[in-house]
Amino acid sequence: MKIGITSDHRGYETKQNLTKYLASKGYNIIDYGTNSTERVDYPKYGFILGEKVASKEVDCGIAICGSAVGISIACNKVKGIRCGKLNNEEEAIHAKECDFVNIIALSGNLPLEQNINIVEAYLNAKENLSDPLYKKRMEQIEEYENNER
Numbered sequence: 001m002k003i004g005i006t007s008d009h010r011g012y013e014t015k016q017n018l019t020k021y022l023a024s025k026g027y028n029i030i031d032y033g034t035n036s037t038e039r040v041d042y043p044k045y046g047f048i049l050g051e052k053v054a055s056k057e058v059d060c061g062i063a064i065c066g067s068a069v070g071i072s073i074a075c076n077k078v079k080g081i082r083c084g085k086l087n088n089e090e091e092a093i094h095a096k097e098c099d100f101v102n103i104i105a106l107s108g109n110l111p112l113e114q115n116i117n118i119v120e121a122y123l124n125a126k127e128n129l130s131d132p133l134y135k136k137r138m139e140q141i142e143e144y145e146n147n148e149r
Contacts, residue, residue: 001123004058006032008047008071011064011108013127014115017108018062027123030058044050046074046083053102061103062119065084072105079145082138088114088119098124098134 007015010113013033019029034040042065053061061083065071068085068104075083083103084095087110095101104114104122128134 002013002058003029004030004032004049004052004061005064005131006045006061006071007034007064007108008045008066009034009037009039010066011038011071011106012111014064014106014108014112015062017112018064018115018119021118042071043074046071047078047104050078050081052073052081054078060123063103063105064108064115065105067110068105068107072103075103075105081148082141086118086122089117092118092121093125096122097128098131100127100134 005019007126014117015031017028030052031137032052034046046063052058053124061075063071063075063083072085075081082099082101083105084099084101085105086092086095092104095104104119106118110147116134
């Protein structure tokens with residue numbers, strides 16, 4: 001599985017540690033920056049990751065900033081992206097199984113172990129494509145997204 005990862009300066013350390021952890025588990029990790037703790041604007045990195053996931057260059061994405069809110073908003077501006085800010089394993093499983101989230105947003109302020117547990121729960125969950133309710137909801141979102149306003 002190919003996973004894209006990105007962060008702003010406040011998520012840089014978490015990104016570096018998650019990248020090492022996931023690579024050690026055999027995942028192919030593509031790092032879209034930032035490459036230091038020097039202050040940057042998170043939208044740039046959220047847009048890049050969103051475009052890479054939407055174009056299927058990577059299978060899914062992990063976006064990290066201080067709170068995870070800002071970068072999740074930026075990712076969600078890219079057509080075809082369903083980014084969710086996740087705080088725990090239960091949310092991660094639901095996000096994948098029921099909401100078909102393709103980018104997860106994590107807070108760089110959370111302990112690394114908690115973020116690892118969230119990522120593992122997300123990656124191990126399976127989309128519940130057989131449930132017509134969830135499929136219908138995603139179709140409604142996609143229809144709204146695809147209509148010109």
